[in-house]
Amino acid sequence: MSKTDVAIIGAGPYGLAAAAHLRQVKGLDVKIFGEPMSFWEKNMPVGMFLRSNWTATTIADPNRSLTLDAYQAASGQPVSKPVPLDRFVEYGRWYQRQGVPDVDRRKISRVESNHSGFHLSIEGAETVHSKRAVIAAGIESFAHRPQEFIGLPAHLTSHASEHRDLRSFRGSSVLVIGSGQSALESAALLHECGAQVEVFGRSHKINWLEGWASKTLHRRLGSFTNRLLYAPTDVGPAAVSQLVARPDLLRKLPRRVQHKLWKRSVRPAGARWLVARLQGVPVYLGRYATSAAAVGDRVRVCFDDGTRRTVDHVLLGTGYKVDVAKYSFLSPRLVDSIQVVNGYPLLHPGLETSVPGLHIVGAPAAWSFGPLMQFVSGTHYASRSLARRIAAAAPGS
Secondary structure (H helix, E strand, O other): OEEEEEEEEOOOHHHHHHHHHHOOOOOOOEEEEOOOOHHHHHOOOOOOEOOOOOHHHOOOOOOOOOOHHHHHHHHOOOOOOOOEHHHHHHHHHHHHHHHOOOOEOOOEEEEEEEOOEEEEEEOOOOEEEEEEEEEOOOOHHHEOOOHHHOOOOOOOEEEHHHOOOHHHHOOOEEEEEOOOHHHHHHHHHHHHOOOEEEEEEOOOOOEEEOOOOOOHHHHHHOHHHHHHHOOOOOOOOOOHHHHHOOHHHHOOOOHHHHHHHHHHHHOOEEEHHHOHHHOOOOEEEOOOEEEEEEEOOEEEEEEOOOOEEEEOEEEEOOOEOOOHHHOOOEOHHHHHHOOEEOOEEOOEOOOEOOOOOEEEOOHHHHHHHOHHHHOHHHHHHHHHHHHHHHHHHOOOO
16 A cells, blocks of 8 residues: 555646645645546537636646746647637646646545545555545536436437537537536537537526627726726626635625625626627527427427427536535545535635545535636635645644
8 A cells, every 4th residue: 555645636727736736845745646637628529618718727836837828838839719628628738747747647436534544546456545635526527417307318318518529419409408608609519510409598698708709898997997806817797706716705704695706706607709609599598498308219308488399419508516425436434524515515724624634626615715616717726725734734834
C-alpha cells in the first residue's frame, strides 16, 4: 500500500487547479488521479463553444502563468471568442503538462475512511492510503432526467451529456427539452447537422446573456463602470456578480438571500450568439412534459397544454442535480457520514466536509460557497481556500 498526504480524485479544471496549488505547500505529498479533461472531451458535443468570457475561462494556477493568454501564445494559434470546446480541452491538457505533469490516469473505484485517513482503491490494482482526500469528480454523475423520461430505452431518449457527436442524428426528428445553454446549443448543433429539431422549455422566456457577440450595454457603461458592476469571474448579473465572486462574504448572508442570489445567477439562460443559429428552429416555452412513451421505434411526448409530439428521439438538455450519494466510488458508510442539504455537502472553510480531511470542490460546493463553484472561474477561490486550510493543518505549520 502506497501512502500520500493528499489524494485528489478527478483531473478536470478543479482537480488540476487544486493539485497545482497544493504542490506549493512545503513538504506536502500530493497525488492526483483521473484522465485530464475527460468530461469536457467525452461528454460535450463537437462544435460547442464556452459561454463564459475570456478571464472566466482561465484555470487557476498559483503563479498565474498558465492562463488562457499564455496557452494561446505557446500554441502559436489564436483562440477565437467565444472559446471553442476543443481549444479549451487543449488548453486544459497544456495546463496539465505544464503544471501537473505526473497525473495518475488510473480510475479510483472506491474511497473509504478510517481513523487515520482514507483508503483509495485503484481499479484493478493497488490501494493508496491518504491522510486527506479531495473530490474533484465533476458533474457527470448528476445528469438530471425528468421523471417522465426515466425507463425509456437509450435509442429513444438521452441526456445531452451522453453525446460527443450530434451528427449521428442527421435526418432524424429530435425533440429537445430545456431552455438553458445546453438545450439551446444542442438544438443549434442538431439543426446545423441536418436534424429536424423542436425545443420545448418550462421557462416562459429565454434569458439571453450578453456575450462576445453583443457588447452594446458594456460599451455604454464604460470600462470603469463595468469593472465596478461585473467581476472577472463572470457569474451573475450586474452588482450581484461582485458578491458572488466573494464566497466568504456571500456565505455570511441569510440563507434566503443566498438562495435568491443563486437563482438570479444560474437561472436557465443562453448566450446571445445562439440567436442567429436558432433561426428556423421552433421554440415553445411555458410548457412541460406530462408523459412520454415508446410508440414502435419512436417516442411520443405529451405536454401540459395538450400538445403532442411523436419523434425519433428526445434529447434532455435538463442540466444537472447534485447528489453526492451518486458518486459511485464513495463507500456507503462514507456517504452516510457526510452531512448534506438537498444532496449538496455542507462544507466548512477549505471546502471540508463534516468528515475531517475530506474536501469536495466544484459544483457540489455551491450550496456552501455559492454559484461561482459551478464554473471554471470558481477554481481560483476553491484552490486557494483548499491550500490555505491544508497548509494550516500540516504538521509544523
